[in-house]
Amino acid sequence: MTLIHALRERALKSDKPLKGIATLCIGGGEATAVAIEVPNI
Numbered sequence: 001m002t003l004i005h006a007l008r009e010r011a012l013k014s015d016k017p018l019k020g021i022a023t024l025c026i027g028g029g030e031a032t033a034v035a036i037e038v039p040n041i
Contacts, residue, residue, distance in 0.1 A: 017040055
């Protein structure tokens, strides 16, 4: 939720969509990631 909150706040001051990536190491050579784009409203 921190990434989404930060992108939303920055989007208010920006004139273009903002993008971010959150990653998580699971261990044992496994991982997961999610890409998020917040449009400029």
